[in-house]
Each structure stands twice: as C-alpha cells, then as structure tokens.
Amino acid sequence: MNRLLSYLNETFAVCDAEVRKLIRDPTELLSRAIQPVLWLAVFGQVFSQVRGIPTGNLRYLDFMAPGILAQSILFSAIFYGIAIIWERDLGIVHKLLVTPAHRSALIMGKAFAAGLRGLVQAAVVYLVAIALHVEIRWELMPILTVAAGVFVGSCIFSTFSLVIACIVKTRERFMGIGQVLTMPLFFASNAIYPLELMPGWLKVIAVCNPLTYLVDALRSGMIVGGTSVYALTTSFAVMLSVFTVLLLLAARRYPGLAR
C-alpha cells in the first residue's frame, strides 16, 4: 500500500509540475488548436458537399469530427518527446533520475499531463464542432467516454513520443521522425474514412493502429447516431494494453537519456 502511495505521489508530482508549465505558457495549446479548426472548417465542409465517402446516415462532417479530435490528440502528443530532449540538454533529466522515484512514475506523470492537455484540446474541438452544427451527444456517459478516450489516447501517443525521444536523443532527428510518423498513423486509421473502404493491406495496418480504436470509441461517444465497429471494452482494453507496453518500454529507455 505504501509503495502504491509513493508511486502515485511521484506520478502526481511530475504531472503537477508539467501542468503548471502548461498553464503558464498556453501558446502551444492555442497553436495546436488551429489545425483541427482548419480540418473541420475547410476540409470537412468541402468534403460534406462532395458526398464521395459513404458514412451511412451521418453527415460527413459529423463522421469526421471524432477523427479530427483524435488527430488533434495525436499531432499534439507525438511531439511531446521533444520536451524531454530539451530537459536532457538542460540536466533536468539527470536530476530526476538521481532521485529514488520509480522510472515509470516519472513517465506516467508526463503522460498524465499530456492527457490533461488533450482534454483542453478536446474542449476546443467541441467548440469548433458546435459552431459547425455537428450533432454532439450531451449525455453524461458519452461525454465521460470521450474524456476517457482522449485522456488514454494522449497518454499513448505522448509515451510513444517519449520512447522515440529516448532512442534518437537529439531534437533534429526527433523532429524528422515525428513528421514521418504522424501522417501514416493518421491515414492508416478510420479517422476520415471508414475501415470498410480501405484496401485489405491498409485495413490490416489500421487494425494494429491504436488511433483506430481511439477514433472508434470517440465516434460512438461524441456524435448523435455515431456507431463503433468495436465494443467500447475492446477499444479501451487495446488502448490500455498499448499504453502499458509503451510505459514499460519508456521506463526502460528513459535512464539512457542521461548517459
């Protein structure tokens, strides 16, 4: 019990520090909000007119809104690792690693902070969606489902980003890899078109992509008439499993940053 309390205390200590920094300098949050606005307001509205993508009874804009929310989470979290490279160059990582805190608690604290940041971004996407008359579900359970999905999704992609940062170790290499990863993850998912439209090979990749499960869970929780391909329990089980594996991997690689 004492160990669990220590672990949680360490996790929340790191999370608390990260959130304070975010509150003090919200410019990144604002700049990250521009992209989903463009996707929904420009791409979404234009493609709604084309009617080229079969989305059942849903308007295309309604169909893609959860996908754009997931994309916003992905694009923001995937560059989270650059902060850890910066912290390494400043010596902050060294200082943290010389404390008796659990390595995975240090990572978890950062992931939770990314999760909270994701919730703020979700609020921005909701506001844009409301402005574009996307039919939002306002019942408590669907909103909690979306919040949980956004939180876990942010944890997954920020931890993935930390793993990459621990491997590449320099900002220049990280930026290159970050750019390379985001688009394939986005397009190999059900964010802007349904799984059924994908060719077989892409569908295989999409099924292995955690973004697909995030979008699926968000689609059933965010919009009126939204349905999911997978059961919510399946989506959350997959996402939590991926997060656990990434957390262990990041905790293993993290001390390597100080070498």
Added chain:
Amino acid sequence: MPDASEPFAIATHQLRKCFDHFVALEGLSLQVPHACIFGLLGPNGAGKSTAIKMLTTLLDPTSGSATVAGFDIARQPVEVRRHIGYVPQMLSADGALTAIENLNLSARLQGLRGAERRARVKEALAFAGLEATASKLVRAYSGGMIRRLEIAQATLHNPQVLFLDEPTIGLDPIARRTVWERLEHLREKGTTILITTHDMEEADTLCDELAILHQGRLAVVGKPESLKAQVGENASLDDVFVHFSGVGLEQGGDYRGTRDSRDAIQRLG
C-alpha cells in the same frame, strides 16, 4: 549523519567504464572519508563526469565496484539514490517553474510528504537565501541564485553524500563565494561532498582532499598541501595539476564537453 559503521562515505574498487572500445575510466580505486569535501580534478575527457555518473547510478560500471553511503551502486541503486544529492554541471532547475515549485517537485520525488515536506522546503529556501524570491520563475534568477537553488534542491532530504559537477562554472566571484559558503556549511553539518572542478582556486579553498584523473586513470590522490609539496617548494595547485595531468595547451576535451560547459556558462551568465 554519517553512517559510523561504514569507514568511508564513498569507496570504489577498480571501477572501470568502457563505451564500445573507448575506455573512459580505468581501475579507479578511491576512498572518500565522511564529512569532507573531496575534489576530483582533471582535464576535459579525463573521466570525472563518467566517475560521477557511475557513483550517482546514472551509468552502470563495466567492471569493478563501488559503495556510496554504504550501499553498492550496482546492487542497491535505489538505496544509493535515497542517500545522495546531485547537482549536474548543466542547469537542472526548471526555469519554467518557481523556486518553491522546483523544491516541491524534488521533495515529492524524494518521498517527503505533508508537514515534513513543507518544513524542509522552507528550510531549503532559507538555506539558499531565496525566501524573498521563492515565487518568482527561476528563469528570472541570476546564475548564483540558480546554483544555490540547485544545491538546496539536492540537499532537501539531508543526503549523506552530495555530488556536484563543476558547481561554480560561469559564476561571478561573489556568486562563487556564496556557493562555497553553502558547501562549507553542509560539510560542517556532516555531509560528504564530492565535486569536480577545473578551478584550482576553488579546489585549494574548498577541498580537504583531491584526486587528479588523467586519461581515465587516477594520477594522484592526497591533501592539497601534500600534493603541492610533492611538486616543489612554492608550487601552486595549478603546478600540481599540470605536473600530474601532463596537460598543456590544445589538449583535453571533446566537442560535446566543450558545448555543455559553454551552454551552462551562457545560461548562468
């Protein structure tokens, strides 16, 4: 505070570290007594930072062994971390947080909670002389204030051994003296301090004992006065350094080490 059952605060035996085929440290055997300030000197690339990183558990040794505060660095790394403090050469205080937030983060990661944490943070602010500016962002601090904060952060949990990698690099003479005063105060309280430095005045003023590393090997170890006497009458510590490290102009250091030092100096300045 020193653990009386352990004869030395730090003891290494044939400590060795290789990076692929490069030997960064070879057969380091040292004993550092309790409650002293021990200086690890040497030109850039001599193995000082590698030694400190192994003793603080940031690096695993390739072979050999070491104990810090009575705990084995390879077998009991978490126990070692519980009993040490570390101030890296780089600026480890987070500029985007206030002093009090930096201290709270360190305290929580050291396992301090509730009233004890608040009391220690308050003590640490007083120790660092930062009570009046505790709620200011650290990025607005001077170099000397940042170093004092970092030392306070590293000693919040009353560690038995404190490691400092070039603690006064880039500081003006007044800030440097205040850092020295803090370190002397900690020694009086019983903390064992191991510092690396290039500053011979600092080594002469502060250190009870010195070791000079050269090309990854221990060149000599002893008290400053006895080392000076070995080199010659009226010899300074600069003479001792040149004599035992055999370093002249254009020697020593690598790109990364030089960049890190200059980065630290720039940020502190």
